[in-house]
Amino acid sequence: MLIIEPNTQLTLPYHYVSDLSSEKHTVLRVSTLEQAIIKLDSHQPKVVFLSTSFDPNQALEFLEKLKEYSSTGIIPLIFVVDWSQRVQTLLGTSWGDAVGILHSLSSQEEVAATLKRLRI
DSSP: OEEEOSOTTOOTTHHHHHHHOOTTOOOEEESSHHHHHHHHHHOOOSOEEEETTSOHHHHHHHHHHHHHHOSSSOOOEEEEEOTTSSOOOOOOOOGGGOEEEEETTOOHHHHHHHHHHTTO
16 A cells, blocks of 8 residues: 655544555555655555645646556555645546545545445
8 A cells, every 4th residue: 555645744544544454465655746656666556545635737647657557457546635734636537446535534434445445
């Protein structure tokens, strides 16, 4: 699992992701899209959590690169909305029906249901 979140103080819903992950899932967290691309070079995640706090053009560029790393099929994508930020950008994509949305007020049940729907 790759978490791309610029707000280092944001713990939810990521805390629940860590709780739900098993030994077979490595959880990597980075704060920039550039760091995420570097991680993709050495690790293909089962799912990517992308903060909606990033500039939309940069986020679109990242998604284009993420598609290139999807060697066995599309990597599921979960957008995360941080309600403490005034401006958020939710990109309009269905991501091959492998997309979800969580937010900083999501419950553990909501996180679990999203991961289950995406078969993670």
